Amino acid sequence: xxxxxxxxxxxxxxxxxxxxxxxxxxxxxxxxxxxxxxxxxxxxxxxxxxxxxxxxxxxxxxxxxxxxxxxxxxxxxxxxxxxxxxxxxxxxxxxxxxxxxxxxxxxxxxxxxxxxxxxxxxxxxxxxxxxxxxxxxxxx
Amino acid sequence: xxxxxxxxxxxxxxxxxxxxxxxxxxxxxxxxxxxxxxxxxxxxxxxxxxxxxxxxxxxxxxxxxxxxxxxxxxxxxxxxxxxxxxxxxxxxxxxxxxxxxxxxxxxxxxxxxxxxxxxxxxxxxxxxxxxxxxxxxxxxxxxxxxxxxxxxxxxxxxxxxxxxxxxxxxxxxxxxxxxxxxxxxxxxxxxxxxxxxxxxxxxxxxxxxxxxxxxxxxxxxxxxxxxxxxxxxxxxxxxxxxxxxxxxxxxxxxxxxxxxxxxxxxxxxxxxxxxxxxxxxxxxxxxxxxxxxxxxxxxxxxxxxxxxxxxxxxxxxxxxxxxxxxxxxxxxxxxxxxxxxxxxxxxxxxxxxxxxxxxxxxxxxxxxxxxxxxxxxxxxxxxxxxxxxxxxxxxxxxxxxxxxxxxxxxxxxxx
Numbered sequence: 001x002x003x004x005x006x007x008x009x010x011x012x013x014x015x016x017x018x019x020x021x022x023x024x025x026x027x028x029x030x031x032x033x034x035x036x037x038x039x040x041x042x043x044x045x046x047x048x049x050x051x052x053x054x055x056x057x058x059x060x061x062x063x064x065x066x067x068x069x070x071x072x073x074x075x076x077x078x079x080x081x082x083x084x085x086x087x088x089x090x091x092x093x094x095x096x097x098x099x100x101x102x103x104x105x106x107x108x109x110x111x112x113x114x115x116x117x118x119x120x121x122x123x124x125x126x127x128x129x130x131x132x133x134x135x136x137x138x139x140x
Numbered sequence: 141x142x143x144x145x146x147x148x149x150x151x152x153x154x155x156x157x158x159x160x161x162x163x164x165x166x167x168x169x170x171x172x173x174x175x176x177x178x179x180x181x182x183x184x185x186x187x188x189x190x191x192x193x194x195x196x197x198x199x200x201x202x203x204x205x206x207x208x209x210x211x212x213x214x215x216x217x218x219x220x221x222x223x224x225x226x227x228x229x230x231x232x233x234x235x236x237x238x239x240x241x242x243x244x245x246x247x248x249x250x251x252x253x254x255x256x257x258x259x260x261x262x263x264x265x266x267x268x269x270x271x272x273x274x275x276x277x278x279x280x281x282x283x284x285x286x287x288x289x290x291x292x293x294x295x296x297x298x299x300x301x302x303x304x305x306x307x308x309x310x311x312x313x314x315x316x317x318x319x320x321x322x323x324x325x326x327x328x329x330x331x332x333x334x335x336x337x338x339x340x341x342x343x344x345x346x347x348x349x350x351x352x353x354x355x356x357x358x359x360x361x362x363x364x365x366x367x368x369x370x371x372x373x374x375x376x377x378x379x380x381x382x383x384x385x386x387x388x389x390x391x392x393x394x395x396x397x398x399x400x401x402x403x404x405x406x407x408x409x410x411x412x413x414x415x416x417x418x419x420x421x422x423x424x425x426x427x428x429x430x431x432x433x434x435x436x437x438x439x440x441x442x443x444x445x446x447x448x449x450x451x452x453x454x455x456x457x458x459x460x461x462x463x464x465x466x467x468x469x470x471x472x473x474x475x476x477x478x479x480x481x482x483x484x485x486x487x488x489x490x491x492x493x494x495x496x497x498x499x500x501x502x503x504x505x506x507x508x509x510x511x512x513x514x515x516x517x518x519x520x521x522x523x524x525x526x527x528x529x530x531x532x533x534x535x536x537x538x539x540x541x542x543x544x545x546x547x548x549x550x551x552x553x554x555x
Contacts, residue, residue, distance in 0.1 A: 026370040026374075028370055028374040028406075029373065031399065033377075035378060073365070121373045121377070122373045125377070
């Protein structure tokens, strides 16, 4: 998947910034994701959550979120479960699962329900952020 | 069965009682014969009475033999006396041969019940010799006619009573043997049960040790994942971003570099904590005393360490004592209350080691101690080295953990 992302040519609409919501229980990664989003033209950090339930609560009431960077390992619900519930609730935001765990160690159906893609945390860059967004929106 | 192995104290008492009954019977018989000899004025009767008495005396050493738990010796003294009576009786009264067969068989029955195969073979060989001698005497001896001194009916009555009494005596002997067998069986069953209990305890302890190891790996994985790994991931992402910005000619903000620096410092701290949790380097490099003092310095509660310089530990003992003290002091920090102080004492006792960790904190419900995974962990560590660990506590009475490790030079022999 990351290979494919690397070949995607980003053509995002930069006039309206894409609102990104980050869910992670590690403050270090929240700070880092904020740096990267801030440095990516056309993307803006719209909010963060440190648990699955907090993420669900926020996403339910916010209609402005376009992209969610969702950690797989959360202290309460798993990111996979959060994505599934958002999909069942009719959420339209693009959900990208993130983890420090190998893709192979995630459940086989982790990306089946409500998840647009998987991005290893250490590969988060401005290009990768734009690439996952374009990829999820069928831009190539 | 137990010929050379010895018998239980109760079985020996049973056997002794049996011998005493036979002694009394012999002396009553001797007295009865002597009485009849006097009544009927028959000198051979007196000879017979003396013979029976002599043979009763020959059997006397069976008592000290039983007292020494020398069952084989006792059996031989008994057999000698019993067969001796038969030989004397048949020599004087050849007609009594059929009755004396029971004297021939009695010791062989005892031997079959109490002796092992080798001893029994020797007794049977002797029995064959006695049988031949009895047969020759019975059929060839002229006899003394002593039985003719008493009326024929009286002789018959005496012989019948003799037979009947011997049936009773032999049954009692079989009863003794049976009780011995049951007692031996009971002892074996009890020993087996104790062994099975010990085996079950050992299995349970081994399961806990493996489970504790697995739980420790889970804890380490979580620590690495949540700590150093997250910080390094954040650092990698920030470095990549910074490099990209620099390449694009965007000035790098100092606070971004500061953030990266602090991420790297925290990753280093996390790794140091982890390494110490896996195995404290101070323990391998500077020894148990320094390692314990280092634990004491990091403890939020005041900890006093008394370390007897005579204490010597092998690496396994040092590790066990270190991790037990570490767990105990972590418990003090977590549960004993902020005002609690602790004392750790290591000393030499009976050439083994005594370790105690005592605090004056709030204590706990004693019934909860045995269910604590941490306490079971400590007990397993202690018993793996052949030692014992006890935990005493009560509300408002503090907690006392005492461990004794055996002298290493004898630990393997005892275990």
